[in-house]
Amino acid sequence: MGTVAVRIVNGYKSFAGRRTPVLQGVDLDIATGEFLVVLGSSGSGKSTLLRIVAGLDHLDRGAIDWPDSDDDTRPHTGVVFQQPFLMPWLTVRENIAFGGRFAVHRERFDTAYADELLDRFGLSSLGGYYPEQLSGGQAQRIAVIRAVAVRPRLLLLDEPFSALDPATRGDLQSWLADLARDLGFTTVLVTHDIDEALRLGDRIALFGRGGTVRQQWQIGDLEDGHRDGLRTDILAHYRDSSLSTT
Numbered sequence: 001m002g003t004v005a006v007r008i009v010n011g012y013k014s015f016a017g018r019r020t021p022v023l024q025g026v027d028l029d030i031a032t033g034e035f036l037v038v039l040g041s042s043g044s045g046k047s048t049l050l051r052i053v054a055g056l057d058h059l060d061r062g063a064i065d066w067p068d069s070d071d072d073t074r075p076h077t078g079v080v081f082q083q084p085f086l087m088p089w090l091t092v093r094e095n096i097a098f099g100g101r102f103a104v105h106r107e108r109f110d111t112a113y114a115d116e117l118l119d120r121f122g123l124s125s126l127g128g129y130y131p132e133q134l135s136g137g138q139a140q141r142i143a144v145i146r147a148v149a150v151r152p153r154l155l156l157l158d159e160p161f162s163a164l165d166p167a168t169r170g171d172l173q174s175w176l177a178d179l180a181r182d183l184g185f186t187t188v189l190v191t192h193d194i195d196e197a198l199r200l201g202d203r204i205a206l207f208g209r210g211g212t213v214r215q216q217w218q219i220g221d222l223e224d225g226h227r228d229g230l231r232t233d234i235l236a237h238y239r240d241s242s243l244s245t246t
C-alpha cells in the first residue's frame with residue numbers, strides 16, 4: 001500500500017438504546033487513490049462508518065486520521081447517498097452550482113469545471129433539464145457530478161445504485177468506474193451487493209454483524225475463472241458474517 005488517505009484505529013461506536021455496538025475494533029486503512037468497497041449485510045454498520053469518514057458523525061472511542069493530508073485535517077470530501085436529493089425547482093446545471101455554493105470548500109467550485117464534467121461524462125444535454133424530467137439513473141449521475149464538481153480528494157458513496165433497476169445499475173457502475181479512474185480520487189463505496197463490489201473495488205472490506213471488519217480481499221485485474229472462485233469465497237464469508245451475532 002502507498003500513502004494512506006484515511007486511517008481508522010480501533011474504532012468504536014454505539015447508539016443509545018442498542019444492545020450491541022454498531023462498530024467495534026475497526027482497524028482500516030484506505031489507500032490514497034484506491035477504490036475501496038465496504039461490503040456487508042444490513043445493519044453491519046457500513047453507513048455509520050461512511051458517515052464517520054464524511055464527518056457527519058464521530059467515533060465514541062478509537063481514532064480516525066488522515067495520514068496523507070498536509071495539515072492533518074479531513075481531505076475535501078464529496079458524498080453521494082441512495083437518493084440524489086436534487087432540488088426540484090432548479091435545473092441540473094443550477095443544482096450542481098447549488099451544491100458548489102453550499103459546499104464546505106465552495107471556493108473549489110467553478111461553473112466552467114462543472115460544465116466540463118457534464119461534457120466529459122456524457123451529460124451535457126441534460127444541463128437545462130429539471131429533476132422531474134430525469135430518469136432515476138440520470139438523476140443519480142447528476143448527484144455524482146454535483147459531488148465531484150468541488151474537486152474532492154475523497155468521494156464517499158452510500159449505496160448509490162440500490163434504488164435503480166439492474167440494467168441501469170450496471171450502466172452506472174461502468175460509468176462510475178470510468179469517472180473514478182479518470183478523476184483519480186480516493187473512493188469508498190458502501191454496498192451489500194457482492195457483484196457490485198467485485199466489479200468496482202480495488203479492494204473489498206467485509207463488515208459483519210457486531211460492526212467489525214471480517215475479511216478483506218485485494219481485487220485488481222482478475223481473470224473470469226478467478227473471479228468466480230473469489231465470488232464463492234466472498235459469498236461464504238458474507239453468509240457467515242451476517243449470521244454471526246458477536
Ligand SMILES: Nc1ncnc2c1ncn2[C@@H]1O[C@H](COP(=O)(O)OP(=O)(O)OP(=O)(O)O)[C@@H](O)[C@H]1O
Nearest residue numbers: 015016022040041042043044045046047048049192
Ligand atoms: N442514529 C442512530 N441511532 C440509533 N441507531 C442507529 C442510528 N444509526 C444507525 N443505527 C443502527 O445501527 C445499526 C447499523 O446501521 P447502519 O445504517 O450503519 O448499517 P448498514 O450496514 O449501513 O445497514 P443498511 O445496509 O441496512 O443500510 C442499525 O441497526 C441501525 O438501526
